Amino acid sequence: MNKEMLRKNLDDVIWKIEKARLEVNEHHIVQMVAVSKYTTAENIKTLYSLGQRAFGENHVQQLEARAMELEDLPLEWHMIGTLQKNKINKLLEIKPSLFQALDSMELAKELEKKLANKNQILNCLVEINSSKEVTKSGLTPQSAIETYLQIHEICPHIKLQGVMTIGAHTDDSKIIQTSFETTYKIYEKLQASGANICSMGMSSDFELAIKCGSNMVRIGSSLFQE
Numbered sequence: 006m007n008k009e010m011l012r013k014n015l016d017d018v019i020w021k022i023e024k025a026r027l028e029v030n031e032h033h034i035v036q037m038v039a040v041s042k043y044t045t046a047e048n049i050k051t052l053y054s055l056g057q058r059a060f061g062e063n064h065v066q067q068l069e070a071r072a073m074e075l076e077d078l079p080l081e082w083h084m085i086g087t088l089q090k091n092k093i094n095k096l097l098e099i100k101p102s103l104f105q106a107l108d109s110m111e112l113a114k115e116l117e118k119k120l121a122n123k124n125q126i127l128n129c130l131v132e133i134n135s136s137k138e139v140t141k142s143g144l145t146p147q148s149a150i151e152t153y154l155q156i157h158e159i160c161p162h163i164k165l166q167g168v169m170t171i172g173a174h175t176d177d178s179k180i181i182q183t184s185f186e187t188t189y190k191i192y193e194k195l196q197a198s199g200a201n202i203c204s205m206g207m208s209s210d211f212e213l214a215i216k217c218g219s220n221m222v223r224i225g226s227s228l229f230q231e
């Protein structure tokens with residue numbers, strides 16, 4: 006992709022985020038993570054030159070390759086996909102800024118063990134399966150608060166920062182909205198326990214997510230479409 010195309014896409018997305026966040030209120034700040042799983046390292050470099058710093062990948066392998074290839078740039082890496090237990094060591098070596106898909110107590114315990122061994126801290130979001138789709142991972146909305154508090158209590162090397170969800174997979178915006186509202190309500194209750202990130206919204210639904218209270222959106226295809 007050429008730089009002008011990327012600049013145009015980035016400007017479009019930022020403008021739409023700006024518009025949506027101002028409808029919430031002028032103090033509502035939204036961070037954008039550019040999801041680079043569909044694109045090349047070259048395009049990541051170009052986006053960096055245009056001012057983008059946070060990038061997300063959903064596979065540890067690819068995250069590792071990119072973080073290494075681009076290690077000279079001060080990028081902020083987010084792991085946004087499901088983490089297999091046998092990839093924990095690799096993820097910890099990469100030292101991502103944020104792991105957004107902590108989806109079970111079992112994984113939290115496994116992470117805690119390895120983090121404690123390495124004397125390392127990992128910033129995490131708990132993933133919530135807010136649409137209750139069987140194909141999605143994440144905690145059920147019913148169990149999310151209890152599990153979050155439990156992880157907070159027994160995993161001192163996991164620094165919980167909030168919640169993440171993927172909106173319902175449908176064209177019906179009412180149903181998508183309900184999944185975001187469900188997640189936001191959980192986030193609100195967890196703010197007293199230090200939650201400050203509510204990560205929801207992708208290319209097809211980020212404006213709706215922001216209106217429902219999201220303060221972190223994860224945008225892929227809209228940035229890299231030609």
Ligand SMILES: *Cc1c(COP(=O)(O)O)cnc(C)c1O
Nearest residue numbers: 040063085207208223224225226
């Ligand atoms: C791929 C992906 C995104 C970005 O999706 P787009 O629709 O391309 O913006 C966001 N979040 C997660 C967890 C993803 O896997």
